Amino acid sequence: MSNSARAPRYFTRRDFLATSTAACAVAAWPQGMAIAAATEPVLEADQLPAPAWVHDVTRMAFCGVDQFEQVSKAGVQVIHTNLIWPYYPLKRDGGGLTAQDDAALRKMVETCHGFGMKLSLGLPPFPPVSLVQEHPDWRMHPDDTGSVLSVEPREDNLGTRNPCNNGPWGDYLVEICLELVRDYGLDGFSYDGNYHAALCFCPACKAAYRAERERDLPAAAHLDDVAYREYLVWRGERLMQHYLRLKRRMRAENPDSALMSWTVNAGRYGHFLYSPRAMPAELNRVFDLPMQEWWLDETNFGASVCPAFGAAYLSAAARPNPGASEAYLMSRGNPYSADSFPKHERLTRNLLAMTNGSRAAESFGWPGHLESTAEVLAEVAKRAEWMPHAQPLSWAALLVSEQTRQFYAYRDIADRFLPHVFGTFRVGLEEHLPMSLICDWDVTPERLAEFAVLMLPNAAALSDQQVDAVRKYVEAGGGLIATAETSLCDELGRPRADFALADLFGVHYQGRPNAPLVRPELDVNFAVTVDDAYWAARVGAAQFLITDHTVFDDDKLRELIPTRVATFKGPQTAVSEPANPAEVVARFTPEGWKNGPLPAMILRQHGAGRVAYLPAALDAALWSYAYPYQRRLLKNVIDWVARTPNPIMVEAPMCVQVAPYRQRIGDNDRLVIHLMNTLNTTAQHGLPSVEVPLREETIPISGIRLQLANTEFRSFFLEPGHVPLPVSRSGAVTTVDIPRLELHAIVVGER
Ligand SMILES: [Zn+2]
Secondary structure, three states: OOOOOOHHHOOOHHHHHHHHHHHHHHOOOOOOOOOHHHHOOOOOOOOOOOOHHHHOOOEEEEOOHHHHHHHHHOOOOEEEEEOOOOOOOOHHHOOOOOHHHHHHHHHHHHHHHHOOOEEEEEOOOOOOHHHHHHOHHHEOOOOOOOHHHHOOOEOOEHHHHOEOOOOHHHHHHHHHHHHHHHHHOOOEEEOOOOOOOOOOOOHHHHHHHHHHHOOOOOOOOOOOOHHHHHHHHHHHHHHHHHHHHHHHHHHHHOOOOEEOOEOOOOOOHHHHHOOOOOOOOOHHHHOOOOEEEEOOOHHHOOOOOHHHHHHHHHHHHHOOOOEEEEEOOOOEEOOEEOOOOOHHHHHHHHHHHHHOOEEEEEEOOOOOOHHHHHHHHHHHHHOHHHOOOEEEOOOEEEEOOHHHHHHOOOOOHHHHOHHHHHHHHHHHHHOOOOEEEEOHHHOOHHHHOOOOEEEEOOOOEOOHHHHHHHHHHHHOOOEEEEEOOOOOEOOOOOEOOOOOOHHHHOOOEOOOOOOOOOOOOOOOOOOHHHOHHHHHOOEEEEEEEEOOOHHHOOHHHHHHOOOOEEEEEEEEOOEOOOOOHHHEEEEEEEOOOOOOOEEEEEEEEEOOEEEEEEOEOHHHHHHHOOOHHHHHHHHHHHHHHOOOOOOEEEEOOOOEEEEEEEEEEOOEEEEEEEEEEOOOOOOOOOOHHHOOOOOOOOOOEEEEEEEEEOOOOOEEEEEOOOEEOOEEEEOOEEEEEEEEEOOEEEEEEEO
16 A cells, blocks of 8 residues: 655656656646657656766855956855846747846856856746746646636746746756857856746646556545545656756756755754755755755854754765855854854854765855955865765664655654754764765665664654665664664655564553553544544653663673663653563653663574664663763764774864765775864853854863774874874784864864
8 A cells, every 4th residue: 555655766768758748738838838848758867967067166155247256266166157048049940148137247247257166057947027927827737726817927026937847847947058058158047046936736747646546636635634645756756757857958968057045954953843844854865065044043053063063964964075064154043143253153153064074055145254265165175185985984874864854754853853863963963973874765775785773763653675675684684772762654754553673672562651541443545644633642751761781881881871871851652561571671750650660772683683672762862961971871882883893083172073075086095084162262252042052262182082994094193294193003903092172173184
């Protein structure tokens, strides 16, 4: 009965023909417009790799043509700027740009190329009034009554010409872009928008859905309705197809042209909450270089791990292509402004983004901050050599499951989804673990085999295929940590009767403590997990009791839990007792609980691998109600399940983020370890709920030590500056000492 959200990712010829046929049937195509898409196969998201030059991009800028010279002196490689709007009709049909726009665009491209920079044109994805007058049905239809058809398109109101890219407008936009690439030599495009609506009833959408899914569109955009979730998956696939068609046609015109567009997944806290989503996370793989606004004000939880996570998530979603974060100069968020913004904070933000894999995208338009823009880019340039093709070093993988966010946790993403992934990310950061974020499409046997540890932080919505990949991974020796309701639902958030991974966890699902332990008879369409009252029983205080096990055999933990009992406040899941009682190494007793303590932590062997299943979700607690023992215990559990030991042991304060990458370019093979000093000397001096990082100074940190196991790298340098680092070897362990870390540095290991 699975509609298999995964299968349609492989855009088949059949899918595609149905699509294009449907679109043709309902649309009057403009005179002379070739329906080129109909003759082309649609590709998988990763089948059109980014042009080689895109990987070398580390510095981009937003500015006007009058600043090009200044910007090129600051070392910028790519300019993003707006100039023109989509025109109608096409140039080849007698239309095209006005003489004035034509001249301005030519001059802009010529000037930009003259300074040796690429030009990515920001194209507002809105049709002109004249197009809408002729094709009023190309607009997005918010309802099924055709009411939009009577709305008069107006020059001064974009809302009156909001198009649907799932129909003829999408193909028309492709044709415009091709003419612009061909006639003006543009290097690429970005769009601020051009995603999808929550639901569209335009003729093209209706016909395509009927043709491909053999049913009508859902009546309303409501995630409680499984039919709507199925639609949302489909609409996301259609959006990816739109961009793949554009990319394929652009490449045919100019193999070096690129899509470097705005994305809406992770640059702001609000992006994580946005629902129903405006694009699938996987669209990031289609863009050659997705960019995100990146905000660290109080409304975006800038003082927490949230921004670093957001940059790391974009890198994971774009992989193997690069992604960019535009560090905003917002000192505060309500009201927001760049008032009193320290330039040291600007540098800190950019280097933090870089540590998490992001390329710099800087605006030259902040009043009073022109000089600091150039200074930031100069610092980025000093580190640029170690960015291209650097991929996170694979040891532990953290699944950020978009389908869990959207189809399981949508009623309260801030409580049901984010604490689990943020808390897990926090462990990695504070304990300096080599941790890579991965996405739903990475949960395959081939990709998982790269990792010693897989972490599924309440990854509730997993498909049968993903579950199978996880099972095979563990049976082959992989280490697994799962928390809370991981695998309780399918990929569309439909609840299963039990964990799909119950055989690995060694226990069965029994609901939530303080909620009825006997679950209602399960119906695949009864979304019990989204019932608010049921959910409310999930989070509460509990007593957390540990036993004797090697994961607790640690001086630090003895210090943090001296009585072997600790308070835990976080998501709780009730499970059965495992067949082997010794597998329960910690228990919890919820407040007001009348029965015996419940399993809190189950450690066991499965096949050749080890599994840790945590019904008491320490990961979420470490974000939303943290105690230090939770970090340390999670770290010990990660070490316990790991197939192979952590290859990079780090001695450093917890404010130092250590991000290791492997950079392979031709014969060049390097270890690239970013060290980011996130210390904020004024942290927690103000009202905690509105804390914002506005750093004016760095406290240097001495005595950082890296211990590398079995490394093939022999010499180590601190960059920028190419300072040789003291190295000593003892058996299989290579020790590298970093005498002093200022704000950010890169340890580069060479053979
Ligand atoms: Zn539509």
